[in-house]
Amino acid sequence: MGIDAKPPNILFIMSDDYGWHDIGYHGSKIRTPVLDDLAYNGIRLENYYVQPICSPTRSQFMSGVYQIHTGLQHNVIWPAQANGLPLEFPTIADKMREAGYATHMAGKWHLGYYKEEYLPHNRGFDTYYGYLNGCEDYYDKSYCHPYCGYDFRLNDDIQWNLTDYSTYLYVSRVNEILLNHKIYSPDKPLFLYLPLQSVHEPLEVPKEYSDKYSHIKDNNRRTYAGMVAAMDEAVGKIRDLFKKYEMWDETVLAFSTDNGGQIHRGGNNWPLRGWKISLWEGGMRGVGFVHSPLLPNSGGKSKGLMHVSDWLPTLVHVAGGNTTGMKLDGYNVWDMLTKGTESPRKEILHNIDPLMEPKGHARPNSTFDTRVRAAIRYGDWKLITGDPGNGSWIPPPEDSTQGIMDTSGKEQNFWLFNVDADPNETNDLSAVYPQIVDQLLERLCQYNATSVPVRFPPLEPESNPAFHGGAFGPWK
Numbered sequence: 001m002g003i004d005a006k007p008p009n010i011l012f013i014m015s016d017d018y019g020w021h022d023i024g025y026h027g028s029k030i031r032t033p034v035l036d037d038l039a040y041n042g043i044r045l046e047n048y049y050v051q052p053i054c055s056p057t058r059s060q061f062m063s064g065v066y067q068i069h070t071g072l073q074h075n076v077i078w079p080a081q082a083n084g085l086p087l088e089f090p091t092i093a094d095k096m097r098e099a100g101y102a103t104h105m106a107g108k109w110h111l112g113y114y115k116e117e118y119l120p121h122n123r124g125f126d127t128y129y130g131y132l133n134g135c136e137d138y139y140d141k142s143y144c145h146p147y148c149g150y151d152f153r154l155n156d157d158i159q160w161n162l163t164d165y166s167t168y169l170y171v172s173r174v175n176e177i178l179l180n181h182k183i184y185s186p187d188k189p190l191f192l193y194l195p196l197q198s199v200h201e202p203l204e205v206p207k208e209y210s211d212k213y214s215h216i217k218d219n220n221r222r223t224y225a226g227m228v229a230a231m232d233e234a235v236g237k238i239r240d241l242f243k244k245y246e247m248w249d250e251t252v253l254a255f256s257t258d259n260g261g262q263i264h265r266g267g268n269n270w271p272l273r274g275w276k277i278s279l280w281e282g283g284m285r286g287v288g289f290v291h292s293p294l295l296p297n298s299g300g301k302s303k304g305l306m307h308v309s310d311w312l313p314t315l316v317h318v319a320g321g322n323t324t325g326m327k328l329d330g331y332n333v334w335d336m337l338t339k340g341t342e343s344p345r346k347e348i349l350h351n352i353d354p355l356m357e358p359k360g361h362a363r364p365n366s367t368f369d370t371r372v373r374a375a376i377r378y379g380d381w382k383l384i385t386g387d388p389g390n391g392s393w394i395p396p397p398e399d400s401t402q403g404i405m406d407t408s409g410k411e412q413n414f415w416l417f418n419v420d421a422d423p424n425e426t427n428d429l430s431a432v433y434p435q436i437v438d439q440l441l442e443r444l445c446q447y448n449a450t451s452v453p454v455r456f457p458p459l460e461p462e463s464n465p466a467f468h469g470g471a472f473g474p475w476k
Contacts, residue, residue: 007099007320008294009190009251011242012311014061015231015287016054016108016200017276019261020269021396022228023287028268029398030213030225034236035289038253042291042298043337048306049348049377050259052276052283052389054110054134056351057258057308058195062111062123063089064312064323064330066349068447071455074355077112079133079145079472080459084112085123090326092312093124096191099321102126102181106173107195110134114463116474121155125193129154129173132472138166138197138204143472149465151472158471165206166197167234174238178245189319190247194238195258198231201265205230218397224266252292252318256308259283268396273406273425278389279350279375281425290337297338304336304343305377349447350375355454359387360413366438367445370414374444380420383430383440386413393424416440 022028024036025044051057055076056067062085067073070086077083085091093103105120106129112118113132120128131151136143141152141162152159162169174194181190203223210226235255242248260283261267262276274280286308291298309330313323317332331344351374358371368374373386391406408415416430416437430437463475 006187006250007101007189008292008318009192009242009247010096010101010315010319011192011238011251011253012194012315013235013238013253013255014058014107014193014195015198015255015257016196017259017262017265017267018199018228018257018287019267019275020272020282020285020287022261022268026287029396030228032228032232034232034239035255038235038239038255038291039289040299042253042289042295044301045286045288045290045306046301047303048256048286048288049284049350050257050286050308051351052259052278054108054258058110059085060307060309060330061256061311062091062093064092064309064326064328065089066309066329068349068352068451069327069329071452073351073353073451074454074456076134077110078459079143080147080461080463081112081457082114082460082476083455083457084114084118086455087117091124092315093120093191093193095124095312095316095321095323096319097124097126099316099319100188101191101319102185102188103191103193104128104177105193105195106130106170106177107193108134108197109195113472113474115476119156119474127155127177129159130170130195131197135200135202136197137202139163141166146459147464147466149472150470153471153473158469158473165204165230167230170194170196171234171237171241175241178241178247182245182247191319196231196234198234199224199227199267201262203227203266216398220264220266221268221397227266249293252290252294252315254288254290254311254315256288256311257286260285263394268394270395270399270401271393271424273393274389274391275394278391279373279384280388280391281419281423283389284350285423295338297340302337302340304333305345305348306333306336306343307345307348310345346379347443348377350377352444352448352451353386355456356387360411363414363441366441368441368448370441376440376444376447377419378440378443380418381436381440382417382419382425383437383444384415385441385444388415391425
């Protein structure tokens with residue numbers, strides 16, 4: 001695809017806690033006809049990585065920078081923390097606006113809001129419609145952690161008393177955005193970021209969707225399957241709205257999950273190991289694809305290495321913008337996606353988290369402390385250190401396959417896998433290739449030397465929505 005005088009519209013849809021196994025083209029019994037059609041007629045990303053939890057993935061999508069360079073290495077941003085994606089990092093919306101785009105966002109933020117400057121409409125978006133925290137009720141828009149409040153807004157205006165299922169609201173909002181765009185900004189390309197609430201807990205969905213999966217006996221899984229069905233339907237309606245407003249043929253769609261599925265809340269990543277929060281493949285290998293009538297080649301898979309931080313330089317390139325002067329960890333992978341060239345990315349730093357409790361004993365004579373939770377991918381090799389989380393292999397409840405429990409020793413704190421040959425991480429090769437372990441520990445050491453201090457401040461009582469009219473929002 002060439003970059004024409006008027007760059008294409010860009011629609012980026014991010015699902016929440018959507019498991020690797022839970023899309024049709026990965027063999028799921030949960031039906032996703034819209035997503036499957038878009039993926040099969042686009043480019044499926046089969047060597048694509050996100051982060052194990054919400055804020056880190058979103059921060060790296062938004063900034064193109066690893067979390068060790070933003071201070072967001074540990075956990076997520078909680079509502080009562082004076083924390084956020086640091087303001088010195090331009091966002092993908094900032095860069096799209098510089099390139100002449102109208103920029104809109106609808107959905108989950110989860111990148112901090114303790115000051116007005118951190119709100120989405122002050123970080124490059126012309127409009128923002130959605131919720132600021134990491135979770136809330138799909139119907140009444142309430143959330144408690146540790147303080148309770150209401151969380152839904154249009155820019156600075158709280159949208160009180162909304163009770164419709166949030167997935168429906170986002171489809172309606174897309175209709176408003178597209179209608180207004182056609183009327184008021186027809187000569188501008190559109191960047192629309194749509195981080196859906198689906199399919200994060202709480203497990204809630206209109207009964208008509210979960211009833212389609214009455215054969216699934218596990219309550220969580222049945223409700224989750226209905227939530228996936230509602231999300232799939234919503235993506236179809238959004239595609240149809242782009243067609244209605246005659247914008248689809250000039251649009252590039254990218255779809256991504258934010259982390260692996262949470263098996264305790266209905267999600268599944270089988271046959272990958274682990275789940276959300278973990279450094280195993282089930283926590284970080286992402287469902288993702290690109291679709292556009294503008295793509296020169298479609299209907300295939302990309303097995304080139306790609307990370308969520310690559311979206312910023314890639315999409316800004318598509319937009320005809322530039323990233324000159326930005327210290328990015330992401331790469332422009334557009335040629336890989338459209339021409340089948342080799343990925344410019346050779347490695348991924350999954351994370352280094354110095355605040356996680358150390359595990360075991362340090363490996364003697366190593367340049368990096370193996371007690372620290374970290375992971376790195378280099379070529380086909382992946383090294384994990386510290387406590388990566390539960391490494392069991394859990395099939396979906398509707399499957400008769402038996403799961404396999406993690407039998408790693410309590411003191412074990414480093415693992416080496418050839419992920420290309422062994423994507424399910426069944427064969428630890430650390431004892432076979434100690435020299436590769438040494439090399440990757442040295443790379444972790446080098447990355448660690450570039451880390452900035454962790455930003456994980458204490459909870460502040462002043463953030464309590466009770467002091468701010470009952471709604472979550474800035475308090476400083």
